Amino acid sequence: MADLTIALAGNPNVGKSTLFNALTGKHQHVGNWPGKTVAKQEGKLIIEGKHLTIIDLPGTYSLSAHSPEEEIARNFIVCGRPDAVVNVLDAANLERNLYLSAQILETGAPMILVLNMTDVATARGLQIHPEVLSTRLGIPVITMAASRGQGLSELKRLLATLARTPREAMVGSSVCA
Amino acid sequence: MHIADETTLPLSLVEVGAYVRIVRFSGGMRSAHRLAELGLIPGTELTIITAHGGGMVIGIGDTRLALGRGLAHKVLVTFLERKQ
Secondary structure, X not given: OOEEEEEEXXXXXXXXXXXXXXXXXXXXXXXXXXXXXOOOEEEEEEEOOEEEEEEEOOOOOOOOOOOHHXXXXXXXXXXXXXXXXXXXXXXHHHHHHHHHHHHXXXXXXXXXXXXXXXXXXXXXXXXXXXHHHHHHHOOOEEEOEHHHOEOHHHHXXXXXXXXXXXXXXXXXXXXXX | OOEXXXXXXXXXHOOOOOEEEEEEEOOOHXXXXXXXXXXXXXXXXXXXXXXXOOEEEEEXXXXXXXXXXXXXXXXXXXXXXXXX
């Protein structure tokens, strides 16, 4: 039986916990202020017979581990070797969010980008081209409005296709005990 | 919007409510690197939301960031006129 670990990562206040709750059916506290998730949270999801463990990581701006929550996120991505990292981004503030995406890509972790809050971005007249991002970065990109449940089924479909792949040691894994 | 005043001032000294643009950083690579991680790079426009003794909360787009006095002092900004 497939048993995969999926990590949710992203800047503070982009909707990681909202997505986590939507995926796992948990009721982790969601607040509209940054830095709410200080420790990582864990939940389960079964899709098409696959057992997925979803880890909600604290919001971070980088993987450089300047603060305890950044260290938790960095250590999990690099040492915990999740089968995929779902990087949640605020579509209305993409430029600020992509710095962390670049760092996660550099670790070599398999990655899915979720452009969250696309409803807010669209309301502001922003045009998002997920297919361009996907081509440039070479990873799947999904648009979502997690608070309204939009894009959830697409993400679940994608997660269901994931296979467990043995991986080489990741960049920065020398910090792992 | 145009530049109202080209002279720069450390962000730590700017008063609440001001709308500024980052011009450059003083200090070393380490602090510049951290500021870049937070999305603060030359050209970034921001407002000062609250300030207490050099530490401050700033707003960039939808994001609010708390900056300590040390980092805020290394950010040199110029005043902008508010968008009407």
